[in-house]
Amino acid sequence: MFSARRANPQPSAEELIDRGRLVDALALPGARKSLPPDVLREVEARIAQGNKITAKMDDYNWGKAKGREGAMQIWHYAEGKVHVFKAHAAFDAPPAQLLAVLREWDLIPRWNPYVPQAVITAEPSLMSLTGGLEMYLPAPFSNRAGMFHAEGMDLLDTHGYFLGTFQSSEEAMRQLPDSLRKFDLLYFGESGFRITPLTSGAAAGAFAEGAEILVSDRCDCVFVVSLDPGSLWVPDWLVNLILGVIAPFIYKEVVAILARISDEYKARMEYRAELYPLLEKRSNAHVEKAGSAALAANRTPDGGADASINSGGSAQPVSKSKKGGLFRLFRR
Numbered sequence: 001m002f003s004a005r006r007a008n009p010q011p012s013a014e015e016l017i018d019r020g021r022l023v024d025a026l027a028l029p030g031a032r033k034s035l036p037p038d039v040l041r042e043v044e045a046r047i048a049q050g051n052k053i054t055a056k057m058d059d060y061n062w063g064k065a066k067g068r069e070g071a072m073q074i075w076h077y078a079e080g081k082v083h084v085f086k087a088h089a090a091f092d093a094p095p096a097q098l099l100a101v102l103r104e105w106d107l108i109p110r111w112n113p114y115v116p117q118a119v120i121t122a123e124p125s126l127m128s129l130t131g132g133l134e135m136y137l138p139a140p141f142s143n144r145a146g147m148f149h150a151e152g153m154d155l156l157d158t159h160g161y162f163l164g165t166f167q168s169s170e171e172a173m174r175q176l177p178d179s180l181r182k183f184d185l186l187y188f189g190e191s192g193f194r195i196t197p198l199t200s201g202a203a204a205g206a207f208a209e210g211a212e213i214l215v216s217d218r219c220d221c222v223f224v225v226s227l228d229p230g231s232l233w234v235p236d237w238l239v240n241l242i243l244g245v246i247a248p249f250i251y252k253e254v255v256a257i258l259a260r261i262s263d264e265y266k267a268r269m270e271y272r273a274e275l276y277p278l279l280e281k282r283s284n285a286h287v288e289k290a291g292s293a294a295l296a297a298n299r300t301p302d303g304g305a306d307a308s309i310n311s312g313g314s315a316q317p318v319s320k321s322k323k324g325g326l327f328r329l330f331r332r
Helices: 013-018 022-027 037-058 095-103 105-110 170-174 236-259 263-271 276-297
Strands: 072-079 082-091 117-125 128-135 144-155 161-167 191-198 218-228 318-320 326-328
Touching: 013 022, 013 037, 022 037, 022 144, 037 082, 037 144, 037 161, 037 191, 037 218, 072 236, 082 236, 095 161, 095 191, 095 218, 095 236, 095 263, 095 276, 105 117, 105 128, 105 263, 128 170, 144 170, 191 276
Parallel strands: none
Antiparallel strands: 072 082, 082 218, 117 128, 128 144, 144 161, 161 191, 191 218, 318 326
């Protein structure tokens, strides 16, 4: 006699919060009443910060980009002494691998000479960290140091992407290590990144019934960083150096890393076995669900994504079957 397979129990609000699934946690019946008031306030504050970052990514009139579609595009504007940069690129790598390059912050100096030092001073959870860096500046300027706190959110079920936010804070600045104290300081304003799982395929076509399970082997990334250089006056030539030299160099290095993940990153991904395999599983399930939805609807929808992470929305995966049936599912 075969026993019935027991369904996986519904995670609690606390478990979902630990996994970065904040919107999903608050959507559970009674969650807002059952969570401690301080936890609820923190979750709501993180969601509000995420809304600000996504609005900055999508709603601001950024103007003309440098770079070209299919590679990296980058934008810049200044608000007083604060400089804001936005970059957009797609990568031929699973989302979990790109997230590892961002999450394993202290490995950055191994491949990025513009960041001679990168430190992690606290890791409150798998989805959060406090870190710092030394940032290279060319003569006649001297290098600067900064600290930030970062939080990750899994918004796949409601919006189709992972979202990370980071910003300098008093608590983060108090953790400034001795190795960075000799430098003048810079500060991060509201900054973040959005990573959308994709799957490889042609630009258009129909998703074939009976095709093999889809996997997320590509991803789309939007990155926004707001920099307050402190007492430093930033000339136009330095902005142009960042846009024309430093940012393209970093993009090419990330592409190279993702093409051949080093043993250091592999070791970290294996060490954080509770994080990266889950992100991979979630990404694969997301693109498979999007493919099934397109098949059921017998159409290829398109449209615009909702910028707010408080309301519904969906992904922008590009998908195909391995047996030749192809489809494209844009944001809706």
